[in-house]
Amino acid sequence: MKLEVAGLNSFYGRAHILFDVALEVGKGEVVALLGRNGAGKSTTFRSVVGLVSGRSGQVKFEGEDISRLPSYEIVRRGLGYVPEDRRIFTDLTVEENFEVGRQKPREGVAAWSQDRIYTLFPNLGEMRKRLGGEMSGGEQQMLSIGRTLMGNPSLVLLDEPSEGLAPKIVEQMADAILAMKREGLSIVISEQNLHFAKLICDRAYIIEKGRMRFSGTIAELEAHPEVRDAYLAV
Ligand SMILES: Nc1ncnc2c1ncn2[C@@H]1O[C@H](COP(=O)(O)OP(=O)(O)OP(=O)(O)O)[C@@H](O)[C@H]1O
Numbered sequence: 001m002k003l004e005v006a007g008l009n010s011f012y013g014r015a016h017i018l019f020d021v022a023l024e025v026g027k028g029e030v031v032a033l034l035g036r037n038g039a040g041k042s043t044t045f046r047s048v049v050g051l052v053s054g055r056s057g058q059v060k061f062e063g064e065d066i067s068r069l070p071s072y073e074i075v076r077r078g079l080g081y082v083p084e085d086r087r088i089f090t091d092l093t094v095e096e097n098f099e100v101g102r103q104k105p106r107e108g109v110a111a112w113s114q115d116r117i118y119t120l121f122p123n124l125g126e127m128r129k130r131l132g133g134e135m136s137g138g139e140q141q142m143l144s145i146g147r148t149l150m151g152n153p154s155l156v157l158l159d160e161p162s163e164g165l166a167p168k169i170v171e172q173m174a175d176a177i178l179a180m181k182r183e184g185l186s187i188v189i190s191e192q193n194l195h196f197a198k199l200i201c202d203r204a205y206i207i208e209k210g211r212m213r214f215s216g217t218i219a220e221l222e223a224h225p226e227v228r229d230a231y232l233a234v
C-alpha cells in the first residue's frame with residue numbers, strides 16, 4: 001500500500017473532528033474522499049500531512065509510520081499536498097511559482113520539469129510570465145498542482161481540485177489528473193459530489209461528520225443511490 005491511515009482521530013482544540021478514520025490507497029490508484037461541506041475531508045488531508053497538531057492514530061506512507069513526522073519531512077518523502085485554498089505566490093510568475101516548488105529527483109519517480117507540466121496544463125505554457133495574482137481561479141488551481149508536482153511526489157492529495165471551475169476547465173482538470181495517473185502517481189482527491197470523481201476515480205470513500213460511512217468502487221456507489229443521497233451533495 002502507498003498510504004494507509006487507521007484509527008485517525010483529530011481535534012481542533014477540544015473539538016473532536018475525526019473519529020477513527022481509515023483509508024488506504026494503492027500504488028497508482030486514484031481514490032476519492034467524498035463528503036459534504038464540513039464533513040472532515042480537509043481535516044483528513046491536513047492530518048495526513050502533519051498539519052493538525054491534535055491527532056492520534058496511524059498514518060503509514062510506503063509502509064513507514066509518518067504519524068509523528070513534521071510536515072516538511074512528510075513532503076520531503078514524496079507525499080504532495082495541494083490545499084483547497086490554492087496557496088500560490090500571487091506576486092511571482094508562473095515559471096517562478098514552479099521553480100519555488102522544485103525538489104531534487106526521487107528514485108522511482110520520473111522527475112517533473114516545467115515543460116512536462118506544460119504538457120499537462122497547456123494553457124499555463126502560454127502564460128509563463130504572468131503573475132499568479134493575475135490568473136483565473138482555474139489557472140491558479142492548475143498552477144498550485146503543477147507546483148506540487150515540481151517536488152516529484154509519488155502520491156498527491158488534491159483538496160477539491162474541481163471547486164469553482166467552469167465546466168470546460170473541469171474537463172481539462174480531469175484529463176490532467178488522468179495523465180498524472182498514467183505517470184504512475186497515486187492520487188487522492190476530495191470532492192463534495194460524485195460528478196468529478198466519476199470521471200477519474202477507481203474507488204471512493206465517503207466521510208460524514210468525521211466518520212467513514214462508505215468505502216467501495218464508484219460502480220458500487222452508483223448502485224446504491226440511497227448512500228449517495230444520505231451523505232453527498234447532489
Ligand atoms: N481551524 C478549525 N478550528 C475549529 N474547527 C474547524 C477548523 N477547521 C475546520 N473545522 C471544523 O471541522 C469540521 C470539518 O471541517 P473540514 O474543513 O475538514 O471539512 P471539509 O469536508 O473539508 O468541508 P468543505 O467541503 O467545506 O471544505 C467542520 O465542522 C469545521 O467547522
Ligand SMILES: [Mg+2]
Nearest residue numbers: 041042043084
Ligand atoms: Mg475542505
